[in-house]
Amino acid sequence: MEKVKDVVFRILRYSPEDGKPTWSEYEVPVIKGMTVLQGLFHIKETQDPTLSFRASCRMGVCGSCAMKVNGKHILACQTQILKLHADVLNVEPLSNYNVIKDLVPDLFPMFEKHATVKPYIIRYSDPEEFNDPTGEYLQLPDELEEYLQFSYCIKCGACVSACPVVSGDEDFLGPQALTQAYRYAVDTRDEGYIVDRDVVSDIVSGVFRCHFVGACSDACPKGVDPGMALQLLKKELFLNSFGLKRKKKTAGFHRIDFNAPPPPDAPKPPPKTVEG
Numbered sequence: 001m002e003k004v005k006d007v008v009f010r011i012l013r014y015s016p017e018d019g020k021p022t023w024s025e026y027e028v029p030v031i032k033g034m035t036v037l038q039g040l041f042h043i044k045e046t047q048d049p050t051l052s053f054r055a056s057c058r059m060g061v062c063g064s065c066a067m068k069v070n071g072k073h074i075l076a077c078q079t080q081i082l083k084l085h086a087d088v089l090n091v092e093p094l095s096n097y098n099v100i101k102d103l104v105p106d107l108f109p110m111f112e113k114h115a116t117v118k119p120y121i122i123r124y125s126d127p128e129e130f131n132d133p134t135g136e137y138l139q140l141p142d143e144l145e146e147y148l149q150f151s152y153c154i155k156c157g158a159c160v161s162a163c164p165v166v167s168g169d170e171d172f173l174g175p176q177a178l179t180q181a182y183r184y185a186v187d188t189r190d191e192g193y194i195v196d197r198d199v200v201s202d203i204v205s206g207v208f209r210c211h212f213v214g215a216c217s218d219a220c221p222k223g224v225d226p227g228m229a230l231q232l233l234k235k236e237l238f239l240n241s242f243g244l245k246r247k248k249k250t251a252g253f254h255r256i257d258f259n260a261p262p263p264p265d266a267p268k269p270p271p272k273t274v275e276g
């Protein structure tokens, strides 16, 4: 495909050996549809093999390639260079994390905070069902809607990078973890609610440290809207503290005989493409 124009990538480089971040410039011949990630691969393959960045799925699913371009948070794999309408791209790693090298931030603190809010379904009435399932929990579409949007989080870390509270207070749990606390607390299959996720109300690190700036929602490339999740979480905690806990519906249960033959009208499985 024909080159449309040359675009300069100004990349903030850092290596632990040198210690000090410095800008480096590379010219990239851009073709129609080329993404920022493809531009970075072009530089690595043709100009500087030492350039480091993180990517895996290349389709906006794994969350590995979040970075800042011209001050805006993006996923490099789903952002087309020409759609940025700029001749120079200032490419930087996410903020509010230590940088391992170049565009590779250390996301470990985000994952640690994520784990503290118990981001999974807690069951008390039938814990054995999780180890040895005998059926499925039932959920109505409007019960799913309560948390569906928040379950689209791919843990890219952009919201944490954009959050001004995290930048001034590294103890704050941050928008990613707190959004997931809300996501599980309102799931009708969960029996833990916010009571068993008590870290979310911690006075030093919990959700009331959020000033509702909304930068997290602007930064999120998946439309999760963590800012809204945190406001809904505050509401849940507020009602709960006054004994007005919303009566949460409990998911029904449907037992399945896994050994039963499929019903006669069940769709047939597709034919095998490879024998054996």
Ligand code: SF4
Pocket: 152, 153, 154, 155, 156, 157, 158, 159, 160, 175, 176, 179, 219, 220, 221, 222, 223, 224, 225, 226
């Ligand atoms: S909420 Fe959005 S920005 Fe934050 S980690 Fe999840 S996908 Fe990324």
Ligand code: FES
Pocket: 054, 055, 056, 057, 058, 059, 060, 061, 062, 063, 064, 065, 066, 075, 076, 077, 078
């Ligand atoms: S490489 Fe997976 S989201 Fe970009």
